[in-house]
Each structure stands twice: as C-alpha cells, then as structure tokens.
Amino acid sequence: MSASPTDASPGKRAPTKRLMAPSVLFLLVWMIVPLAMTLYYSFQDYNLMMPDMRGFAGGLSYELLFTDPVFWDALLNTLLLVATCLLVTVVAGLALALLFNRTFVGRGIARTLAISPFFVMPVVTGLIWKYMLLDPVYGLFSWVMRSIGLEPVQWLSSYPLLSVVMMISWEWTPFALLILLTGLQSLPEDQLEAVRLDGANRWQEFRHIVLPHLGQVLYVVIMLESIFFLTSFAEIYATTSGGPGTATTNLPYYIYLSAFFQYDIGLSSAAAIGAVVLANIFAIFLIRFVAGNLNAGSQR
Amino acid sequence: MTASNADRTPGRKAGSGGTALTLLAWLIGIAMFFPIFWVVLTALKTEQTAFSMTPTFIFSPTLESFRSALAQGSGYWHYALNSVITAFGSTLVGLALAIPAAYAMAFFPSRRTDFTLVWMVSTKFIPAVGVLIPVFLVYRSLGLIDTRLGLTMLFTAMNLPIMVWMVYSYFRDIPIDIIEAASIDGAGTAQTMFRVILPLALPGLASTGLLALILAWNESFWSLTMTDYHAATLAVYTASFKSGEGLFWARLSAASVLTIAPIVVLGWFAQRQMVRGLTFGAVK
Amino acid sequence: MAIVELKNVAKRYDSMPGKKGAEHANAVEDFNLTTKDGEFVVLVGPSGCGKSTTMRMIAGLEHNTAGEIRINGQDVSSVEPRDRDIAMVFQSYALYPHMSVYHNMAFALELKKTPKEEVKQRVQEAARILDIEHLLDRKPRALSGGQRQRVALGRALVRQPQVFLMDEPLSNLDARLRVGMRAEITRLHRRLGVTTFYVTHDQTEAMTMGQRIVVMRDGRIQQVDTPYNLYERPVNRFVAGFIGTPSMNFLQADHHGDGLGGQGFSCPLGPRLQAALGEGGQRSSCWLGIRPEHLHQVEESSGRGRLEGVIEVIEPLGPVTMVQVRVGDTLVTAQLAAHLDVEIGDTLGLAFDPDQVHLFDIESDQALGLEPDSAASSTQATA
Known part of the structure; x- marks a missing residue:
C-alpha cells in the first residue's frame, strides 16, 4: 500500500513536530551548536593561558596546524590505525564467523567466549594489555616467548602502533564476528542447497553465494568500525599516552594534548575541524546507506 | 539464553x-x-x-585484592555510583527522548521525518573531539564540569542517534494493520501507544536500553576530559592505575574485574538483541 | 443496522516524484453505491483495482479525496475510525499478539468502558457462536490459521457494530478451510443482519457470498448486480471474463450475411443476435463470448454454432473434463463430460447454442443486446 499511515486518522494531524522537537533540540544543543563554536574558535587566536589576548586570527591556526609536523604524524597514525585495524578485524571476523557458523558441540558457549572482549571497557583493555600481556618482563607474551626460546620484545616501545592495533583488534574482531555471523545465519538454506546441487565446491559456494549475501553487512561493519577507529582514545590514553614520541599520537589524542596541555583553543579547534572532515568522508557513505535503507523500507 | x-x-x-x-x-x-x-x-x-x-x-x-579494592578509602564505591547514575540516567533520558521521536517517525512518516531521522543518525558521526573544546568551555562557565548532570547529558547526546534509530526500527516492525485495528477498535493516540505499541515493542526497547547502558558504562573520552573526582566514573578510576599503582597487579586486576564484570555479563545475555541496533537494522 | 451511501467517492494519490508506477494503483474514481439495510455487499476485482481502498475509506483508515460517505445519513468523512461504529476483519487478522484471545475480543469494549460483566458476557457469546470458547486464554501465536481467523471475526462480532468490513478475510486460509468459513460467514450474516462489506479478489467467494456484487477495475465500478445477473448479463467483456470459472472464451468474429464466424468457428444469427449486432449502427465484426460450460460434444448441429480445433490440453477433474482446443490463434476452453474418448492432438468439433452466447463491441468491449430493463438496473458507469 503506497498510502502512508498518516491517513490513519482523518481530521487530525499527528503532533509530529512536538514529538520530535525534544530530540532535535537536544542534539542541536549538544552537537551542532558546539560544532559551530569549534569552527568559530578555529579562526580565533585564543589560548586559555592568556584569555585576554583573544581576537580574530583568520587562518593562522590552520597555518600553524599544517606546518606542525606532529599534526601530520597524528593524521598518518590515525589513517594507519584505521586501515590496519579494519583489515585485521574484518578478515579475522569473517574467518571466525565462518568457523562459528558450523553446528558443533557448545557452539553457543564458544561464541560467547569469543565475543566477550567487545564488552570490555577500553581503558581496562589498555591496562590488561599494557601490564599483564605486553609487559617486557612480567607479561604473559614475554613468558611465552622465553618459553619457546625467543628474546622477549619490548612491545610498547619497539612496536607501539602495532601494540595499539592488537588491543583495538582484540576488542573489535568480536564485533565483526557477531555481526557477520548473524548475517551468515540469515542466508536462506535453500540458496545453499541449490548451489550445492548445481555442483559448486565450497570456495565457489562462498564466492558466489555467501560473499554477495554478506555484502551489505560487511559494508555496515566497515563503516561503523571506521567511525569508532577514527576516534580511538582510551586505549592510547591508558597505555602509551601517544608515545614514544609521537608514535601513537592519533588525531583525537593530538587534539586532547593541544587543548588540555597547551591550552591552545585556536589550534586544537582547527585540528578538531580536521577530524570532523575526516570522519565525514567516512560517514557520508554510511549516511547514504541509511537513507537508502529508509527509502526501501518506506515502501513496505 | x-x-x-x-x-x-x-x-x-x-x-x-x-x-x-x-x-x-x-x-x-x-x-x-x-x-x-x-x-x-x-x-x-x-x-x-x-x-x-x-x-x-x-x-x-x-x-x-577485592577486599582492598572495595575497602573504604579506595573510592571504588564512589566511582561505581557515578557510573551507575550516569549510565542509567543517560539511558532513561535517552529513551524518554527517543520514544516519542521514533513514534512520530515510524507511524506518521513524511519527508520531514525522514530527513530528521537521517540528520539525527548523521550527528553520531561528529567525533567527540569535534565538540570537545566548546563543550568544555561552556560547561566550565556554567559550572557543569565534574558534575553527574553534565556527564549524563553528554552520554545521552552520544547515544541518542543510535537509540532513536533502534526504537524506530522496532516500531516499524509492528504491522500497520494492528495499529489500524486498534483505531477501529476505538483506541485514541495515547491508548494505542500505551496498550498496543509499547507492549509490542518492549523487547526492542529493552535491548535499546541495554545497548545504551553498555556504551555509556564503557565510555571513557568524556569521563576522562570532563570529570575529576565528583562525577568521575569507573573509567576514570581504572585509568588512575595507568601509572605507579600499576605495579600492584592483583589490585589492578581486582579493580578491573569489578569494573567490567557487570557489563560483560550483561553483554553475554544481550548479544543477539544488540546486533540489530548496531547494524542499523541491516541484519535481523 | 445501517444504510451506507457512497456518493461520487474518489481517492486520488499525489503522484510523488521517484515513486512512479504505483501512481494509479489503488486509486478510486467516482464510486456510487447505496446499500440496503443489512445487505451483504461484495467488492471484487483484480489486485490494485481500488476495492480495498474503497473499504478503507468506509472504515476511515484513509481519506476520500472527493465525494461523500454517509452511514445512516450522517456524513462521516471527517469522523475518526474509532467513532464510526464499524468493525473490520483484516486480511492479516491483525490480532494483538501480546493479548490473549479474550482480551483481543474484549479490547474495544474495554476502551468504551463497558461494564466488566457485560464485556465478559458478550465475549463469551461471540466465542460460543464461533466455537472458540476453549481458546480464550491462549495468545494468538498459539493458534492455527483457521483459529486466528475465527478470533478476528470474534473481535468484530463482539462490537455489535453498525457495519462489518471484511478485507479478504479468507485469503490466508487453505482451500478446504476457506470453503467452510465461506458458508459460516454467510450464516453469521443471516443471523446478525448487519450491513457487511466484503472485499475479495476471488470471484467464487463473491458469487457464493454476495447479495450484491460490485465488480471493480482500475478504480472504477464496472457493474453492480446480483450474482445471477453478473453471470447472465455481464455489461462488458471484463466482467464477462472475470465472473465464472473457467473464464468465458472470446473469439473475434466477422459478420457476413447470415452469420458470425472466423477461422475454425461459425455461429448462426437469430433475431436476438441480429438486433444486438445492429445496436448503434451496423458492425462488421464483434467479440463472440462463449462460456466453457456451454460448449458440447454433439454430432447433430443444425441451427447451432460450431467450432473446431486441435486439442492441446486435457484436464480430467472428476465430474467434468476441461479441454483446451486451438481455434485459429485462440485457445478455447470447454467443460465436457467426465469420460472423453479423445487424446491430445485430436481434432475436436464442438457445438453451442446461439442463445447462450454474448456479443461485445470490438472497440469498447461493451456488451451488445442487453435487455433494456436489466441494462438500466445493472449498469452503473462504464466510461
């Protein structure tokens, strides 16, 4: 039926405005207004240490930002982090989803164990990894390496970004697993039976039936994960504090440092605008997806 | 299960x-x-x-270690109480805001509601750092820094887009025939809402609340930047172990366990229900 | 009890850009009908013809964009569904999944603040009539399709409304149950005498249940008539083809001198057909309509129409056998005796009584030669 349910009550319009207004106002006040203010501050010469010396600065903050090598390091680290974590979590998540899509003894329990890391608070993740797993002397990883006759690795100082990638991937592979597994289970069994009767082997079955079916779900996983990876903070805060040097400083951490340690509102606002732009490049694809979903759904 | x-x-x-x-x-x-x-x-x-x-x-x-982590003076209970208040508070405020909005969008859709919904979801993708500085400055001048109210509202803003979307998609699953049957049976807007729609969407509302609770509990960016002690949550409490005290592994572990256990267990039971909201309805 | 009047009722959809194709489906134009008190009216037609939309406008679930709808003389166009005192049975049943059968049936009464005792008594009564007393404590999901159907009926029954609306209520049931429920609904209607609108796409349901049938197509009424008249005097080729199973056969016939004919068939013209053919000017061709049950396998054929063709399909149904014969480029269906001594590929000759054929204009598809009295009473508008 193409008629919208609006017609459900002749003679009366639903008070849609009044019902939506609180949510809209709330998001305006807490998200959109501050975003506009960030944009405004980014053109101000404003340092909290010298609150009286405030004034219009034009593009000065952006100039400073673009000439700051740390900003470029942060940008590069952010992109590296997002790309590596995406690759690891999606590939591992897909492999695990296939593994857990079989019927076997205690599947429910094994799966519940596997997805548990997703529910762990990121700060705690950071601490567990920093101390109990990656500590060069007392960490579990070092013990394992020593036991098999290898030299223990100074994970956080020698491979800082890799260490952060490991932590984030540990947290988010379960997410990919959970969602892709649900996607796999929504695959109609008769499609698989049909393709098996057509003589497909397992790889062909995966390539031509399973993967296309997962397309939309994979898309959602990738987009959502990128949004979260772009804003990774707690894992870095709790472990490396952006170091050593700038090795693990990503954009959020860079902004945090310039705002709360250099008190430079202009510079950190300019960097924040940069982060917003970056996030939007990713988000635009997801929004388009959501909007498409909406249109498809409204023709029910 | x-x-x-x-x-x-x-x-x-x-x-x-x-x-x-x-x-x-x-x-x-x-x-x-x-x-x-x-x-x-x-x-x-x-x-x-x-x-x-x-x-x-x-x-x-x-x-x-648990005894010492829970002992008077360790502060655990103070932080835990803040976590409980801000997580539950933001979830309740979020539901109170999201339910009416989702109701309007699901049952009285128009171009305007479609646009509003997409706009709301899109605000989810403004990174927290993008609004950090103004929020900090405004909070400071309003005296909201290090208050539970201030933090709760930030959690609400963080979760609201996802909550609206989830509640919306659960409402949309209610067959329109049933709403129409109710209107023919003589139910007004409020009666339809409380006697038909809400009871039918209850499982969905529960999983929406659960997800919001988990996300708010584990949130650390706003807790670390906007609180010191008064409103500081368990995220701040455990983060304090990141240096120095980190040498007391047993205590650190006990504190970690006390911090994550409630949410991990909750997550175990809610895993299925969360998937749908997390994928924006792409997977049911 | 109620008289429902629809005057020039129309439903037009704003064609929304980007939603092409669905523009005209479900729309209704110029719908006129006045029921008798307690009448059972069936709206029938192919999907998208506007029959459901018409019913939903009577229910108030959709606005009519033109015309007026009156129930017992009162214009209800701006009255909320809940204040119209109507009950509706949905195709999907639309039972409240979180309520027991009892509460599903009691919901409307509870909303009206009916005293508890009376609610109980009325629900029990309806449950007894529908034989679902033993199900009252169950939730809808614990019921079979047929049981849900009864509960949906019960929910309408309890209301004791002025008008019953039923939107394809049997289409989700399997064939056997459907036949049973058909008779049961007819019985219920006779017992309660409530004015009823019944929407279906199934002409058998329409014919067996309706006191009057409204045949619709593309949002317009084609014919409003009794089942008998629809079958005997269809006003156009659409109604003729829609009513009756298997469908009427149509052959394009040329008029030459003393008869009608074409490749593989001929039909002598009696006075009735002569007059019909001459209606509104002489015609050189027309559609010849013959119902499958009017074709016979007989040798002697003086004064009869004849057709001949190769058998392509034979379907033995038990009491009768359906045979499809290729006549020219048309496939003609004939309903013949149970035991036939023919095979696919055989050439079969069939005869028919010229008094039983229908003629339709080749351009407008309008029936030719309807007796004036029935034409006046039965046609509504057929633009």
Missing part, C-alpha cells in the same frame, strides 16, 4: 575434518577470552604471586 537461538540455525554440518574445525573454534574462543580470564585469575592472587616472571595457574585463591 540467547546462545541456544543460534544452535537451532542450520549451518554446515560438521563432516570430515569437522573435529579439527570444532577444536579450532573452541581454541579461538578460549584464546579471545583468555585475557579476561587472566585478569580474573590475577585478581584472586596475592601481589607476590601476581607479579612474577613465570605465571602461576595453580595457587590458593584469596579475596584480599
């Missing part, structure tokens, strides 16, 4: 090589869970056993 749900779904039957794959699946499950298990184990050790180059698996467990 949600797990049994999955067991009913047919997958590839374990055939030849099935045992190896089953073993592998179990091994991976255990490996993924191991760090959590290890923290729990460490929390039950004495500091001496915990802090050793060769890990101990067999020992006589002690609740000493």
Whole structure:
C-alpha cells in the first residue's frame, strides 16, 4: 500500500513536530551548536593561558596546524590505525564467523567466549594489555616467548602502533564476528542447497553465494568500525599516552594534548575541524546507506 | 539464553575434518577470552604471586585484592555510583527522548521525518573531539564540569542517534494493520501507544536500553576530559592505575574485574538483541 | 443496522516524484453505491483495482479525496475510525499478539468502558457462536490459521457494530478451510443482519457470498448486480471474463450475411443476435463470448454454432473434463463430460447454442443486446 499511515486518522494531524522537537533540540544543543563554536574558535587566536589576548586570527591556526609536523604524524597514525585495524578485524571476523557458523558441540558457549572482549571497557583493555600481556618482563607474551626460546620484545616501545592495533583488534574482531555471523545465519538454506546441487565446491559456494549475501553487512561493519577507529582514545590514553614520541599520537589524542596541555583553543579547534572532515568522508557513505535503507523500507 | 537461538540455525554440518574445525573454534574462543580470564585469575592472587616472571595457574585463591579494592578509602564505591547514575540516567533520558521521536517517525512518516531521522543518525558521526573544546568551555562557565548532570547529558547526546534509530526500527516492525485495528477498535493516540505499541515493542526497547547502558558504562573520552573526582566514573578510576599503582597487579586486576564484570555479563545475555541496533537494522 | 451511501467517492494519490508506477494503483474514481439495510455487499476485482481502498475509506483508515460517505445519513468523512461504529476483519487478522484471545475480543469494549460483566458476557457469546470458547486464554501465536481467523471475526462480532468490513478475510486460509468459513460467514450474516462489506479478489467467494456484487477495475465500478445477473448479463467483456470459472472464451468474429464466424468457428444469427449486432449502427465484426460450460460434444448441429480445433490440453477433474482446443490463434476452453474418448492432438468439433452466447463491441468491449430493463438496473458507469 503506497498510502502512508498518516491517513490513519482523518481530521487530525499527528503532533509530529512536538514529538520530535525534544530530540532535535537536544542534539542541536549538544552537537551542532558546539560544532559551530569549534569552527568559530578555529579562526580565533585564543589560548586559555592568556584569555585576554583573544581576537580574530583568520587562518593562522590552520597555518600553524599544517606546518606542525606532529599534526601530520597524528593524521598518518590515525589513517594507519584505521586501515590496519579494519583489515585485521574484518578478515579475522569473517574467518571466525565462518568457523562459528558450523553446528558443533557448545557452539553457543564458544561464541560467547569469543565475543566477550567487545564488552570490555577500553581503558581496562589498555591496562590488561599494557601490564599483564605486553609487559617486557612480567607479561604473559614475554613468558611465552622465553618459553619457546625467543628474546622477549619490548612491545610498547619497539612496536607501539602495532601494540595499539592488537588491543583495538582484540576488542573489535568480536564485533565483526557477531555481526557477520548473524548475517551468515540469515542466508536462506535453500540458496545453499541449490548451489550445492548445481555442483559448486565450497570456495565457489562462498564466492558466489555467501560473499554477495554478506555484502551489505560487511559494508555496515566497515563503516561503523571506521567511525569508532577514527576516534580511538582510551586505549592510547591508558597505555602509551601517544608515545614514544609521537608514535601513537592519533588525531583525537593530538587534539586532547593541544587543548588540555597547551591550552591552545585556536589550534586544537582547527585540528578538531580536521577530524570532523575526516570522519565525514567516512560517514557520508554510511549516511547514504541509511537513507537508502529508509527509502526501501518506506515502501513496505 | 540467547546462545541456544543460534544452535537451532542450520549451518554446515560438521563432516570430515569437522573435529579439527570444532577444536579450532573452541581454541579461538578460549584464546579471545583468555585475557579476561587472566585478569580474573590475577585478581584472586596475592601481589607476590601476581607479579612474577613465570605465571602461576595453580595457587590458593584469596579475596584480599577485592577486599582492598572495595575497602573504604579506595573510592571504588564512589566511582561505581557515578557510573551507575550516569549510565542509567543517560539511558532513561535517552529513551524518554527517543520514544516519542521514533513514534512520530515510524507511524506518521513524511519527508520531514525522514530527513530528521537521517540528520539525527548523521550527528553520531561528529567525533567527540569535534565538540570537545566548546563543550568544555561552556560547561566550565556554567559550572557543569565534574558534575553527574553534565556527564549524563553528554552520554545521552552520544547515544541518542543510535537509540532513536533502534526504537524506530522496532516500531516499524509492528504491522500497520494492528495499529489500524486498534483505531477501529476505538483506541485514541495515547491508548494505542500505551496498550498496543509499547507492549509490542518492549523487547526492542529493552535491548535499546541495554545497548545504551553498555556504551555509556564503557565510555571513557568524556569521563576522562570532563570529570575529576565528583562525577568521575569507573573509567576514570581504572585509568588512575595507568601509572605507579600499576605495579600492584592483583589490585589492578581486582579493580578491573569489578569494573567490567557487570557489563560483560550483561553483554553475554544481550548479544543477539544488540546486533540489530548496531547494524542499523541491516541484519535481523 | 445501517444504510451506507457512497456518493461520487474518489481517492486520488499525489503522484510523488521517484515513486512512479504505483501512481494509479489503488486509486478510486467516482464510486456510487447505496446499500440496503443489512445487505451483504461484495467488492471484487483484480489486485490494485481500488476495492480495498474503497473499504478503507468506509472504515476511515484513509481519506476520500472527493465525494461523500454517509452511514445512516450522517456524513462521516471527517469522523475518526474509532467513532464510526464499524468493525473490520483484516486480511492479516491483525490480532494483538501480546493479548490473549479474550482480551483481543474484549479490547474495544474495554476502551468504551463497558461494564466488566457485560464485556465478559458478550465475549463469551461471540466465542460460543464461533466455537472458540476453549481458546480464550491462549495468545494468538498459539493458534492455527483457521483459529486466528475465527478470533478476528470474534473481535468484530463482539462490537455489535453498525457495519462489518471484511478485507479478504479468507485469503490466508487453505482451500478446504476457506470453503467452510465461506458458508459460516454467510450464516453469521443471516443471523446478525448487519450491513457487511466484503472485499475479495476471488470471484467464487463473491458469487457464493454476495447479495450484491460490485465488480471493480482500475478504480472504477464496472457493474453492480446480483450474482445471477453478473453471470447472465455481464455489461462488458471484463466482467464477462472475470465472473465464472473457467473464464468465458472470446473469439473475434466477422459478420457476413447470415452469420458470425472466423477461422475454425461459425455461429448462426437469430433475431436476438441480429438486433444486438445492429445496436448503434451496423458492425462488421464483434467479440463472440462463449462460456466453457456451454460448449458440447454433439454430432447433430443444425441451427447451432460450431467450432473446431486441435486439442492441446486435457484436464480430467472428476465430474467434468476441461479441454483446451486451438481455434485459429485462440485457445478455447470447454467443460465436457467426465469420460472423453479423445487424446491430445485430436481434432475436436464442438457445438453451442446461439442463445447462450454474448456479443461485445470490438472497440469498447461493451456488451451488445442487453435487455433494456436489466441494462438500466445493472449498469452503473462504464466510461
């Protein structure tokens, strides 16, 4: 039926405005207004240490930002982090989803164990990894390496970004697993039976039936994960504090440092605008997806 | 339990090589869970056993670390109370805001509501750092820094877009026929809402609330930047172990366990219901 | 009890850009009908013809964009569904899944603040009539399709409304149950005497249940008539083809001198057909309509129409056998005796009585030669 349910009550319009207004106002006040203010501050010469010396600065903050090598390091680290974590979590998540899509003894329990890391608070993740797993002397990883006759690795100082990638991937592979597994289970069994009767082997079955079916779900996983990876903070805060040097400083951490340690509102606002732009490049694809979903759904 | 749900779904039957794959699946499950298990184990050790180059698996467990983590002066209860208040508070405020909005969008859709919905979801993708500075400055001048109210509102803003979307998609699952039947049966807007729509959407509302609760509980960016002590949550409490005190592994572990246990257990029971909201309805 | 009047009722959809194709489906134009008190009216037509939309406008679930709808003389166009005192049975049943059968049936009464005792008594009564007393404590999901159907009926019954609306209520049932429920609904209607609108796409349901049938197509009424008249005097080729199973056969016939004919068939012209053919000017061709049950396998054929063709399909149904014969480029269906001594590929000759054929204009598809009295009473508008 193409008629919208609006017609459900002749003679009366639903008070849609009044019902939506609180949510809209709330998001305006807490998200959109501050975003506009960030944009405004980014053109101000404003340092909290010298609150009286405030004034219009034009593009000065952006100039400073673009000439700051740390900003470029942060940008590069952010992109590296997002790309590596995406690759690891999606590939591992897909492999695990296939593994857990079989019927076997205690599947429910094994799966519940596997997805548990997703529910762990990121700060705690950071601490567990920093101390109990990656500590060069007392960490579990070092013990394992020593036991098999290898030299223990100074994970956080020698491979800082890799260490952060490991932590984030540990947290988010379960997410990919959970969602892709649900996607796999929504695959109609008769499609698989049909393709098996057509003589497909397992790889062909995966390539031509399973993967296309997962397309939309994979898309959602990738987009959502990128949004979260772009804003990774707690894992870095709790472990490396952006170091050593700038090795693990990503954009959020860079902004945090310039705002709360250099008190430079202009510079950190300019960097924040940069982060917003970056996030939007990713988000635009997801929004388009959501909007498409909406249109498809409204023709029910 | 949600797990049994999955067991009913047919997958590839374990055939030849099935045992190896089953073993592998179990091994991976255990490996993924191991760090959590290890923290729990460490929390039950004495500091001496915990802090050793060769890990101990067999020992006589002690609740000493939990006792000291929960002791007066450790502050655990203060932080935990803040976590409970801000997580539950933001969830309730979020539901109160999201339900009416989602109701309007699901049952009285128009171009304007469609646009509003997409706009709301899109605000989710403004990174927190993008609004950090103004929020901090405004909060400071309003005296909202380090207050539970201020933090709760930030959590609400963080979760609201997802909550609206989830509630919307659960409402949309209610067949329009049933709403129409109610209107023919003589139900007004409020009666339809409270006697038909809400009871039908209750499981969905519950999982929306659960997800919001989990996200708010684990949130750390706003907690770390907007609070010091008064409104500081468990995220701030555990973050304080990141230096110095980090040498007391048993205590650190006990504190970690106390911080994550409620939410991990909640997550176990809500895993299925959360998937749908997290994927914006792409997977049911 | 109620008289429902629809005057020039129309439903037009704003064609929304980007939603092409669905523009005209479900729309209704110029719908005129006045029921008798307690009448059972069936709206029938192919999907998208506007029959459901018409019913939903009577229910108030959709606005009519033109015309007026009156129930017992009162214009209800701006009255909320809940204030119209109507009950509706949905195709999907639309039972409240979280309520027991009892509460599903009691919901409307509870909303009206009916005294508890009376609610109980009325629900019990309806449950007894529908034989679902033993199900009152169950939730809808614990019921079979047929049981849900009864509960949906019960929910309407309890209301004791002025008008019953039923939107394809049997289409989700399997064939056997459907036949049973058909008779049961007719019985219920006779017992309660409530004015009823019944929407269906199934002409058998329409014929067996309706006191009057409204045949619709593309949002317009084609014919409003009794089942008998629809079958005997269809006003156009659409109604003729829609009513009756298997469908009427149509052959394009040329008029030459003393008869009608074409490749593989001929039909002598009696006075009735002569007059019909001459209606509104002489015609050189027309559609010849013959119902499958009017074709016979007879040798002697003086004064009869004849057709001949190769058998392509034979369907033995038990009491009769359906045979499809290729006549020219048309496939003609004939309903013949149970035991036939023919095979696919055989050439079969069939005869028919010229008094039983229908003629339709080749351009407008309008029936030719309807007796004036029935034409006046039965046609509504057929633009």
